[in-house]
Amino acid sequence: MSVEDKTGTLLEIDELRVWYELKRLGFAHAGYVRAVDGVSFNLDYGKAIACVGESGCGKSSLMKTVLRLNKPTEGSIRFEGKTINGLKGEALREYRSQIGYIQQDPFGALPSFMTVRQILSEPLAINGIKDEDEQMRRIEAALTEVRLTPVSDIINKHPHMLSGGQQQRIVIARAMILEPKLLVADEPVSMLDASVRVEVLNLLKQLQTDRQLAIFYITHDLSTVRYFSEHIFVMYAGQIVEIAKMDDLLDNPKHPYTHALLSASPDPDHKNALEMREVPPGEPPSLVNPPSGCRFHPRCHFAIAGKCDHEQPPFYDIESEHRVACWLFDPDENHEQP
Amino acid sequence: MKVEMGFDDAQYDMQEMILDVDDLKLHYRTRNGAVQAVDGVNFTLRKNHATVVIGESGCGKSSLAKAILRLLPRNIETFSGKVYIDGEDVMLLSDEQFRRNIRWNRVSMVPQAALNSLNPVVRVGEQVAEPLVIHQKMGKRSALGKALRMFERVGVPSDFLTRYPFELSGGMRQRVAIAMALITDPDIVLLDEPTSALDVLTQANIMNLLKEVKRDVGTSYLLITHDIATSSEIADSVAVMYAGQIVEVSDARRFFEKPLHPYADMLMASVPKLGRHEVPIPILGQPPSLLNPPTGCRFRDRCPARFSKCDEEPPIFQVDEERQVKCWLHEEGVAHYVS
Ligand SMILES: Nc1ncnc2c1ncn2[C@@H]1O[C@H](COP(=O)(O)OP(=O)(O)OP(=O)(O)O)[C@@H](O)[C@H]1O
Ligand code: SF4
Ligand SMILES: [Mg+2]
Numbered sequence: 235m236s237v238e239d240k241t242g243t244l245l246e247i248d249e250l251r252v253w254y255e256l257k258r259l260g261f262a263h264a265g266y267v268r269a270v271d272g273v274s275f276n277l278d279y280g281k282a283i284a285c286v287g288e289s290g291c292g293k294s295s296l297m298k299t300v301l302r303l304n305k306p307t308e309g310s311i312r313f314e315g316k317t318i319n320g321l322k323g324e325a326l327r328e329y330r331s332q333i334g335y336i337q338q339d340p341f342g343a344l345p346s347f348m349t350v351r352q353i354l355s356e357p358l359a360i361n362g363i364k365d366e367d368e369q370m371r372r373i374e375a376a377l378t379e380v381r382l383t384p385v386s387d388i389i390n391k392h393p394h395m396l397s398g399g400q401q402q403r404i405v406i407a408r409a410m411i412l413e414p415k416l417l418v419a420d421e422p423v424s425m426l427d428a429s430v431r432v433e434v435l436n437l438l439k440q441l442q443t444d445r446q447l448a449i450f451y452i453t454h455d456l457s458t459v460r461y462f463s464e465h466i467f468v469m470y471a472g473q474i475v476e477i478a479k480m481d482d483l484l485d486n487p488k489h490p491y492t493h494a495l496l497s498a499s500p501d502p503d504h505k506n507a508l509e510m511r512e513v514p515p516g517e518p519p520s521l522v523n524p525p526s527g528c529r530f531h532p533r534c535h536f537a538i539a540g541k542c543d544h545e546q547p548p549f550y551d552i553e554s555e556h557r558v559a560c561w562l563f564d565p566d567e568n569h570e571q572p
Numbered sequence: 573m574k575v576e577m578g579f580d581d582a583q584y585d586m587q588e589m590i591l592d593v594d595d596l597k598l599h600y601r602t603r604n605g606a607v608q609a610v611d612g613v614n615f616t617l618r619k620n621h622a623t624v625v626i627g628e629s630g631c632g633k634s635s636l637a638k639a640i641l642r643l644l645p646r647n648i649e650t651f652s653g654k655v656y657i658d659g660e661d662v663m664l665l666s667d668e669q670f671r672r673n674i675r676w677n678r679v680s681m682v683p684q685a686a687l688n689s690l691n692p693v694v695r696v697g698e699q700v701a702e703p704l705v706i707h708q709k710m711g712k713r714s715a716l717g718k719a720l721r722m723f724e725r726v727g728v729p730s731d732f733l734t735r736y737p738f739e740l741s742g743g744m745r746q747r748v749a750i751a752m753a754l755i756t757d758p759d760i761v762l763l764d765e766p767t768s769a770l771d772v773l774t775q776a777n778i779m780n781l782l783k784e785v786k787r788d789v790g791t792s793y794l795l796i797t798h799d800i801a802t803s804s805e806i807a808d809s810v811a812v813m814y815a816g817q818i819v820e821v822s823d824a825r826r827f828f829e830k831p832l833h834p835y836a837d838m839l840m841a842s843v844p845k846l847g848r849h850e851v852p853i854p855i856l857g858q859p860p861s862l863l864n865p866p867t868g869c870r871f872r873d874r875c876p877a878r879f880s881k882c883d884e885e886p887p888i889f890q891v892d893e894e895r896q897v898k899c900w901l902h903e904e905g906v907a908h909y910v911s
Contacts, residue, residue: 502843
């Protein structure tokens with residue numbers, strides 16, 4: 235399969251806001267859910283970036299907006315240099331055909347009444363590839379690529395005849411069949427067993443390298459990110475709180491929330507049972523009335539009274555490509571840091 | 573009183589054992605034959621300890637919990653074995669006796685996906701109090717009083733007593749489900765995937781809560797999960813389940829250092845670790861169907877260490893006082909396996 239050797243920025247997200255309007259009794263305006271509230275990041279051709287956060291932090295809204303299933307409220311999304319905010323009709327379909335999408339639940343993703351062959355030929359037909367030989371050639375290539383071989387064993391099966399891992403590989407094959415430049419993977423392994431998870435992650439990694447595929451990987455599970463993405467950002471209450479190269483963030487975390495996530499993600503070890511885990515008090519805030527200042531301040535051990543509760547922290551550069559939105563890292567001050 | 577355990581040469585002091593499961597079987601009857609979901613399971617749980625059953629999807633974990641609590645569907649082909657609770661074989665009790673004396677009163681359960689199984693139209697306080705009213709014939713007022721104290725214990729604000737489940741976050745609902753399981757002061761709580769549906773911080777919170785209750789109340793847990801990392805947060809003892817059978821039982825310390833069974837060992841190696849740079853290795857292939865599981869070792873087809881013996885079903889080898897393993901490599905005198 236062709237490898238496009240492009241470098242530079244594929245996806246550029248700038249000050250993106252996705253707000254949903256709340257209506258009372260279906261009419262009166264009752265405020266906004268600020269699901270994504272000023273998010274900026276870039277993704278280069280052939281690279282992977284992970285977006286980590288808890289449920290309700292805005293990950294899914296961000297992802298849906300990148301897929302243009304949602305419209306941005308403010309800010310911009312650029313793909314290969316072109317703004318895609320207002321795309322409609324044919325142009326929107328053309329844009330979407332360049333993005334593969336893997337959803338969280340493989341068991342719900344595949345229509346049970348279709349065979350693998352029908353599932354994989356559908357996107358081809360929709361995008362004008364109607365010749366049966368050409369379809370078959372592409373289907374065989376896609377199944378081989380996700381290592382579902384021999385192809386003839388798989389192609390006439392229905393999803394329920396396949397294991398969870400195999401089903402998820404069909405989902406990946408379907409996402410790859412139009413040879414997209416970007417793959418959006420929403421918790422692609424969270425429903426799978428440990429022993430299968432790594433297999434699917436390795437497969438995605440392989441596709442990334444072989445095909446120069448860019449991947450936007452969304453997860454709540456920090457333990458799976460290391461082997462996978464070059465970059466990572468952490469979201470809290472609709473905003474990015476820290477963004478860095480993978481190893482920098484995991485080995486040298488800065489934001490108190492990143493610390494909290496890391497220390498709450500245990501590796502298997504019997505010593506875990508001997509002590510309590512440190513967890514910040516409370517729960518993530520409402521996105522309708524988020525806390526003033528830093529959105530994490532009500533749960534933060536380090537919060538500076540009069541500062542963190544009043545002013546939203548800017549991004550501070552820690553080192554190359556490592557930025558954190560937290561007042562503790564104001565270089566003009568000398569605050570205790572986590 | 574001493575009782576023969578499932579393993580020939582091991583005899584334990586009954587004082588210590590709160591639960592002892594011996595050769596438990598639960599087979600479901602289906603159109604295609606019997607599904608051997610629980611097929612000759614042995615393990616024990618000590619007082620104030622946590623035994624964690626680790627296994628992958630469909631290996632029979634929930635069926636095991638249901639068999640112990642006798643919460644059975646109708647399509648039962650086989651239900652047999654011994655389940656000793658504090659020395660008494662409760663399999664000998666009638667359904668009526670079991671319901672009256674054991675379920676809730678001695679053993680309660682937080683079912684899989686409990687946070688979604690609360691009754692949506694009943695206030696959570698009443699739901700938590702209900703087992704007291706039904707199973708311990710307590711008056712409603714004092715039951716609600718106890719529910720309030722239980723809320724305090726599990727960290728749910730008291731004004732939540734009158735709320736409905738949809739008004740609570742996932743973490744709060746799970747706390748409510750735990751309060752409900754604790755309210756009858758059972759000796760044993762079965763927890764089926766108590767944190768799987770929750771976010772990391774909430775998971776850590778719930779595990780902290782379980783540790784606290786174990787320490788302060790002295791409850792014993794049988795915790796069932798596919799999540800190995802989380803299991804290490806509470807386990808005193810680990811039982812690994814594969815295709816309806818327990819293939820290894822071990823004390824937690826030695827298990828997490830190095831499991832004995834090839835499956836357990838490979839399972840550990842497949843877990844991505846955050847703190848270490850070692851690359852996780854998947855286990856290729858799939859577990860066998862429970863409809864007609866192959867004869868011999870059920871892990872045989874995926875096992876890199878298999879040898880001629882493995883076509884026969886391995887018995888359980890007692891490696892030492894705390895460790896048992898169902899694998900021919902641990903037969904005395906065999907030393908093939910190097911991993
Ligand atoms: N009532 C039933 N009748 C027939 N088969 C059943 C029944 N309940 C469960 N099974 C089958 O028994 C096997 C074990 O199921 P069980 O729910 O115990 O697994 P589990 O380990 O809890 O899985 P999970 O991790 O997905 O919760 C599966 O093959 C399942 O399909
Ligand atoms: S009995 Fe044989 S096949 Fe089974 S786990 Fe042991 S070595 Fe592997
Ligand atoms: Mg289950």
